[in-house]
Amino acid sequence: MDVSSNLLLFSASLLLFMVYSSIQAFFRPKALVLPVSKVASTNQYVTQIKQRTPLVPINLTLDLVLHIMSQHESLWVECEQNYVSSTYKHALCNSTQCKLARSDSCRSYFDGPKPGCNINTCGLFVSSITTVTFGDVSQDVVAIQSTNGKSSGKVVSVSEFLFTCGLTGFLDGLANGVKGMAGLGRSKVSMPTLFSFALSFPRKFAICLGSSNGVLFFVDGPYSFLAFNTDISKSLVYTPLVLNLVSTRSGRVSFEATTSIMIGGHQLEENLLQFDLATSMLGFNSSLLFRQTTNAKFNFTSTA
Numbered sequence: 001m002d003v004s005s006n007l008l009l010f011s012a013s014l015l016l017f018m019v020y021s022s023i024q025a026f027f028r029p030k031a032l033v034l035p036v037s038k039v040a041s042t043n044q045y046v047t048q049i050k051q052r053t054p055l056v057p058i059n060l061t062l063d064l065v066l067h068i069m070s071q072h073e074s075l076w077v078e079c080e081q082n083y084v085s086s087t088y089k090h091a092l093c094n095s096t097q098c099k100l101a102r103s104d105s106c107r108s109y110f111d112g113p114k115p116g117c118n119i120n121t122c123g124l125f126v127s128s129i130t131t132v133t134f135g136d137v138s139q140d141v142v143a144i145q146s147t148n149g150k151s152s153g154k155v156v157s158v159s160e161f162l163f164t165c166g167l168t169g170f171l172d173g174l175a176n177g178v179k180g181m182a183g184l185g186r187s188k189v190s191m192p193t194l195f196s197f198a199l200s201f202p203r204k205f206a207i208c209l210g211s212s213n214g215v216l217f218f219v220d221g222p223y224s225f226l227a228f229n230t231d232i233s234k235s236l237v238y239t240p241l242v243l244n245l246v247s248t249r250s251g252r253v254s255f256e257a258t259t260s261i262m263i264g265g266h267q268l269e270e271n272l273l274q275f276d277l278a279t280s281m282l283g284f285n286s287s288l289l290f291r292q293t294t295n296a297k298f299n300f301t302s303t304a
Contacts (some may be wrong), residue, residue, distance in 0.1 A: 016231060029146035029156050031219035033193060039175040040211050045209055046175055047182060047216060052085035060182040061174050068178055073185030076126040079115035079165035090118040091137040097162060098122035101137050101189045115165055126164045128181065129173030135164040149222030151299035158198045162189050186277050192218055206274040215298045218220040223272055225298050232272050236283035
């Protein structure tokens with residue numbers, strides 16, 4: 001391993017320690033969960049997180065890109081209009097944050113500083129439905145609900161969560177009310193990877209999408225639904241992920257497994273899929289359909 005690789009590894013480890021140290025004290029969640037809804041007019045799956053200080057609900061279209069080399073996998077949020085937060089920071093050129101994002105760009109704006117328009121900052125390409133363009137690497141508070149796999153629990157806040165600032169024009173083609181995209185890919189700045197680093201989770205996420213709604217888990221299970229008290233993670237069948245770089249209208253970009261389960265197609269609905277980003281394996285189980293229940297029946301009534 002050369003000197004630059006060792007420096008990148010050390011810098012990434014330092015950043016992860018900083019993020020980990022900023023998690024809510026006295027509570028270590030075992031998993032995180034997000035509700036998902038399908039927007040019929042666009043066929044996009046949308047979820048909601050809370051971001052900034054004070055916290056603001058942000059609607060996001062799920063981005064299921066799993067390209068090995070792609071940088072287009074971070075959480076990105078429109079920052080051009082009405083982004084107000086006392087905890088917002090942009091990533092300085094050559095900083096640990098920029099190294100983690102693998103960004104060697106450095107630029108300045110003369111009408112800044114402000115979110116999405118800063119001096120001495122690095123950037124990443126971000127992709128939307130209609131365009132691919134450049135945005136500033138930034139960080140702010142992100143909050144979502146914890147879970148024990150059976151019901152939702154306390155809200156967990158992670159400070160200095162990396163994301164990319166996008167312009168208002170990036171929102172073209174996204175569902176009404178959406179303010180960005182939730183990157184669920186393999187990069188070091190994707191949402192599953194950042195939550196994994198911050199909370200010492202395995203680098204996995206699971207998703208179950210239905211005709212109208214669904215659920216997204218960050219971590220390894222258990223995954224239980226109201227209609228039957230069974231941990232679905234115990235009965236998953238696994239297959240290697242095979243990338244398919246062909247764009248699809250409903251899922252934006254899909255990939256295909258050896259069993260022909262496809263993101264962006266109806267084959268996905270009512271199947272729980274687990275993505276192991278560390279080993280490039282896909283776990284799946286269609287028992288939700290056979291047991292006449294749906295992902296909509298996850299208990300989002302907080303036990304906290």
